[in-house]
Amino acid sequence: MNLLQASLAGGAAFRNVDDLLADLTAAAATRSLPGAPYSVAELLAHLRLTLRLSLDIAGGRAGSWPEDLDLWPGAPQDEAAFAALLLDLRLLLAEAGALAADPSGQARDVLTDLAVHNAYHWGQVALLRRLDGAVFGG
DSSP: OOHHHHHHHSSSSSOOHHHHHTTOOHHHHHOOOTTOSSOHHHHHHHHHHHHHHHHHHHTTSOSSOOTTOOSOOOOOSSHHHHHHHHHHHHHHHHHHHHHHTSOOHHHHHHHHHHHHHHHHHHHHHHHHHHHTTOOOOO
16 A cells, blocks of 8 residues: 555544544434534535545546535435445545556546545544544554
């Protein structure tokens, strides 16, 4: 695993994504915490959206970000939608990791930007989960 792959999946710049999502329920993810501008679920929905669009650009399926894009699509409204969100995130991270194994120049630039963006938001997820009582090992 190279540094770009590790930066996308956690374990390099931030806690491993699987650790951050372990035992996360829809109820906990959608809970609003005092003073926090987003719930964990809203952050995860934002991460899914930005991952998908970044991968489309990195893979040449899209040329740029849509100008009228709502970057904060909102939280899933039920358990099934939350489960789908978590599955989508894991699949997108796997796709990003595969692309990061030997990226083109454009893909490397997009994935590097994505890794920095994701590290910021995964840190927010970790903080909100800790404030809500989650305990992470190590």
